Amino acid sequence: MSRIQKAFQGMNQKAFVPYIMAGDGGLETLKDKLLFLQENGVDAVEIGVPFSDPVADGPTIQQAGIRALSAGVSLTQVLEEVQSFKEEITIPLILMTYTNPVIAFGVERFAEKCAFAGIDGCIIPDLPIEEEDLFAPSLEKAGIELIRLVTVTSPEERIEKIASKGNAYVYAVTVAGITGARSGFHSELGSFLAKVKKASKLPVLAGFGISTPEHVREMNQHCDGVIVGSKIVELFHENNLEEIKQLIAAAK
Numbered sequence: 001m002s003r004i005q006k007a008f009q010g011m012n013q014k015a016f017v018p019y020i021m022a023g024d025g026g027l028e029t030l031k032d033k034l035l036f037l038q039e040n041g042v043d044a045v046e047i048g049v050p051f052s053d054p055v056a057d058g059p060t061i062q063q064a065g066i067r068a069l070s071a072g073v074s075l076t077q078v079l080e081e082v083q084s085f086k087e088e089i090t091i092p093l094i095l096m097t098y099t100n101p102v103i104a105f106g107v108e109r110f111a112e113k114c115a116f117a118g119i120d121g122c123i124i125p126d127l128p129i130e131e132e133d134l135f136a137p138s139l140e141k142a143g144i145e146l147i148r149l150v151t152v153t154s155p156e157e158r159i160e161k162i163a164s165k166g167n168a169y170v171y172a173v174t175v176a177g178i179t180g181a182r183s184g185f186h187s188e189l190g191s192f193l194a195k196v197k198k199a200s201k202l203p204v205l206a207g208f209g210i211s212t213p214e215h216v217r218e219m220n221q222h223c224d225g226v227i228v229g230s231k232i233v234e235l236f237h238e239n240n241l242e243e244i245k246q247l248i249a250a251a252k
């Protein structure tokens with residue numbers, strides 16, 4: 001059983017998975033952020049790779065990506081950095097990137113380097129399930145789990161098709177649109193998450209627009225855990241570690 005499967009199967013608490021942008025504040029801060037999150041009890045971390053054309057990202061994550069790119073941070077550097085401290089990180093790490101950088105890097109090489117760096121899973125949000133055979137075999141061979149997204153606007157058959165795959169967790173996107181803090185959630189949220197849960201044997205984690213402890217608690221009534229991106233990115237940028245702890249604590 002992989003580290004990621006161990007972390008997410010037989011969980012008796014709700015999961016909390018933060019997203020951070022690698023290289024925001026300098027690549028040398030990545031290790032300290034991961035150690036901080038690990039010490040404070042998160043279940044996994046999504047590490048974003050800065051990319052020039054992040055179509056699914058809202059302004060907060062885009063800005064973090066621009067800061068990282070202007071510091072010269074690349075996919076190669078992110079993988080080398082993660083590899084350099086892999087012995088100290090025990091929680092699963094999920095690399096979040098887009099199809100183009102992976103193709104440019106070479107799919108097979110990407111999968112191997114991820115495995116060598118101690119990465120457990122990947123999220124490639126612009127990779128539709130119809131095209132995943134381009135990536136999935138190489139990732140599987142390297143022991144990297146592909147985490148798939150379903151969205152609140154996906155038709156039911158599509159939810160079923162996507163949610164029945166994989167070994168880690170299903171990422172349920174709770175809004176139609178891009179990442180970023182929001183004040184309210186989709187009216188179909190509860191029934192959407194119920195559909196995803198029914199279609200999958202895996203834990204269902206909800207993400208997009210979750211930015212307060214109240215959101216975390218509300219969302220967790222309908223799913224197995226949450227993913228928080230933009231708010232975590234913003235709080236790290238402001239060095240507000242206290243509020244990060246409060247968000248994590250809301251899931252426990």
Ligand SMILES: O=P(O)(O)OC[C@@H](O)[C@@H](O)c1c[nH]c2ccccc12
Nearest residue numbers: 019056125179180208209228229230
């Ligand atoms: O930022 P939010 O609204 O909290 O959403 C999570 C999200 O940031 C993270 O999982 C993510 C970052 N970039 C993405 C692109 C697509 C899907 C998901 C993501």
